Amino acid sequence: MSDLITVNMNKKPIYDICIESDFSGLAAKIKDLGFEGKKFMVITDSNVEPLYAETIKEELKDVCSAFFLYSFPAGESSKNLDTVTKILSEMVANKINRHDLVIALGGGVVGDTAGFCAAIYQRGIAVVQVPTTLLSQVDSSVGGKTGVDFDGYKNMVGAFKMPSLVYINTSTLNSLDSRQYYSGMAEVMKYGLIMDASFYEWILSNMYEIHDKKPEVLADMVKTSCICKQKIVERDPLENGDRALLNFGHTIGHAIEKYKNFELMHGECVALGCVAAAYISWQKGKLSKDEYYEIRDMFVPFNLPISIDDIDPDKVLELTKSDKKAIDKGIKFVLLKRVGKAYIDQNVTDEDMIGGIREIYFSEEDEKE
Numbered sequence: 001m002s003d004l005i006t007v008n009m010n011k012k013p014i015y016d017i018c019i020e021s022d023f024s025g026l027a028a029k030i031k032d033l034g035f036e037g038k039k040f041m042v043i044t045d046s047n048v049e050p051l052y053a054e055t056i057k058e059e060l061k062d063v064c065s066a067f068f069l070y071s072f073p074a075g076e077s078s079k080n081l082d083t084v085t086k087i088l089s090e091m092v093a094n095k096i097n098r099h100d101l102v103i104a105l106g107g108g109v110v111g112d113t114a115g116f117c118a119a120i121y122q123r124g125i126a127v128v129q130v131p132t133t134l135l136s137q138v139d140s141s142v143g144g145k146t147g148v149d150f151d152g153y154k155n156m157v158g159a160f161k162m163p164s165l166v167y168i169n170t171s172t173l174n175s176l177d178s179r180q181y182y183s184g185m186a187e188v189m190k191y192g193l194i195m196d197a198s199f200y201e202w203i204l205s206n207m208y209e210i211h212d213k214k215p216e217v218l219a220d221m222v223k224t225s226c227i228c229k230q231k232i233v234e235r236d237p238l239e240n241g242d243r244a245l246l247n248f249g250h251t252i253g254h255a256i257e258k259y260k261n262f263e264l265m266h267g268e269c270v271a272l273g274c275v276a277a278a279y280i281s282w283q284k285g286k287l288s289k290d291e292y293y294e295i296r297d298m299f300v301p302f303n304l305p306i307s308i309d310d311i312d313p314d315k316v317l318e319l320t321k322s323d324k325k326a327i328d329k330g331i332k333f334v335l336l337k338r339v340g341k342a343y344i345d346q347n348v349t350d351e352d353m354i355g356g357i358r359e360i361y362f363s364e365e366d367e368k369e
């Protein structure tokens with residue numbers, strides 16, 4: 001199993017996304033890019049280091065002139081400028097120069113943080129993304145968004161930094177715990193909902209194979225997701241328009257993530273945000289009632305939440321306004337016209353949003369009824 005997707009900008013190929021079932025092709029791809037004999041700075045975290053750092057070193061040690069590894073504590077709380085400073089200091093200490101290579105080995109936090117370091121170190125050095133979670137394989141490693149959280153805002157400080165290569169080894173998905181794995185499914189389902197109705201049907205009809213992590217099905221699912229992302233980022237690399245469609249479920253999702261102090265996984269919050277957004281789409285007359293309920297219930301077999309207790313809907317609404325996207329131009333809310341077709345609505349009111357948040361809020365009163 002081996003697939004290649006080339007991401008183009010202005011009709012020119014910019015980087016490849018390789019979808020493989022092991023790491024054995026990584027060295028050759030890096031050689032092809034011209035990095036043979038350069039210093040490699042691998043950045044990873046405390047979850048991924050014990051699993052794959054040694055294998056990556058074995059695969060790459062004959063290609064580079066020096067191999068350095070920096071690992072930081074896993075988790076969203078590491079996604080900040082302190083970690084960036086530590087990584088940059090390590091790069092200086094290792095005499096990494098502009099022609100060397102950063103390799104981001106891990107999930108979304110590693111990819112975003114290491115990608116940002118590569119974007120700013122000596123005004124930018126090349127980065128290869130090696131995503132190891134479902135979420136990072138289908139979303140964050142593709143498209144060049146990098147950055148860290150700042151001052152209570154998610155991804156507030158960052159840069160667009162296109163990778164030189166995205167190398168996906170789908171067998172790493174076997175090492176994910178169930179919550180991490182299904183968290184990634186929220187982003188997979190998002191593609192079906194916003195832009196590809198046949199992918200949505202495919203996901204439903206391959207539900208059991210997805211549960212069982214059947215290798216061919218995982219490879220197909222990651223590939224179709226990456227093609228969806230490729231299409232959007234090629235059209236709108238810097239998010240001046242359509243790329244914002246990828247934020248479906250994220251306005252309310254990010255607010256819940258913050259409200260819960262990152263105790264829930266990103267994809268769990270995105271699933272809740274997607275349900276709320278689908279509800280608002282129904283209330284605005286875009287989706288039918290049946291379509292709304294079908295979308296809502298589709299998250300259940302993938303162990304994703306469709307309701308949440310222990311939130312204060314008004315506070316969650318307030319938090320939607322402290323999303324960086326809401327700072328200057330107000331909220332660009334992503335709604336659905338139908339399965340497979342999303343649009344940006346700038347007229348979603350606080351009442352609309354609170355309706356969506358209350359829909360997913362499972363209160364003690366609901367329990368008594």
Ligand code: GLY
Pocket residue numbers: 139140142143145243246247
């Ligand atoms: N994850 C959303 C984007 O890349 O635009």
